Amino acid sequence: MTDRDLEGWTIAFDLDGTLVDSAPDLVGTLNRLLVEEGLPPVPMSAAQTLIGSGARALLVHGFEAAGAPVERAQSEELFERFLVDYAAHIADGSREFDGVVETLERLTERGAILVVATNKRSDLSELLLDKLGLTRHFAAIVGPDRVSARKPSGAHLKEAVVKGGGDPERAIMVGDAAPDAEAARDAGMPCILTTFGYTPVPVDTLGGDVLIDAFEDVEEAIDGVLSDFYVMRALKF
Incomplete structure (x- = not known):
């Protein structure tokens, strides 16, 4: 039986360049x-x-x-x-990155709430995820039209997490570009950044907490972020 050690945590994913090669x-x-x-x-x-x-x-x-x-x-x-x-033509050539389905399934089995926080319009985001069979993994799919401010505002992430039934104080952002990193920083969330996304500037200059070279590395990166979280919380007591 899988240990549900991620219960109470929400993982917010960007869409283009993070989940899907669009x-x-x-x-x-x-x-x-x-x-x-x-x-x-x-x-x-x-x-x-x-x-x-x-x-x-x-x-x-x-x-x-x-x-x-x-x-x-x-x-x-x-x-x-x-x-x-x-x-x-939204899914003619677009595909999820290798390891996406398996990773999302494992995170869900471990109790995490998964949401999408994207600057792509919500209806187009839902259409793309539907075409790729990925919608079932997410508690909420939140484009800029469903929040009070779009990324790089942290409000986008916080509101997306709440719409998914999660707590913004226990959330992690996974993205690929500056709006993701800046929104996470503004929201006070840890940020995992992919190196295979679409950022026009070097990803290692964006201030992410962890960089990953493949989507299969998301789970290990989350475990590292949470390890640091619990260590820091223990030091406060």
Whole structure:
């Protein structure tokens, strides 16, 4: 029988670049729109690090790369077209990272509450997770439209944890980029960062408590964070 040693703890996960490699479909949508606008597509490597900044940033990058006026990239009409196309192709090439399912199942067996705290719109996040069969693992899927402030505000994490039925005082953030690290810091939560995500700056400069090179390392990283937590609490008494 599995020891339910994580009861009372919530693990909040970012989505893009943490749970799911969603770059193929986000950049795929960008490139389809660029071609429709008579512009050349961009290589995956050139746009991948912008994914955490959202669709608008991707569009601006595509137009800038082609030397085209960015005013068109910033139009609401093009943004809405992006969302419609992306929803239609959201899981064509996107896949969860290796070890995600097994790790989420083990954390749940150990009693942890799992939530998603993402800057991706909630309906798109749910659609992606549904398509990949991952929704069942999470007590709450919380995009910026369901909280009072988006990451890097710590309010996003705290409110996501509460929506999942957890306690923000006993929560850990797992992400891949600056908004995740900054939100965790603002919320007073430990932060585990992936090195395989989409950050445009070196991940080791973001101030995460632990860096992991593979999703399979999440569980060990959580155990290390909790070991430090209980040691520090014991020293206070």
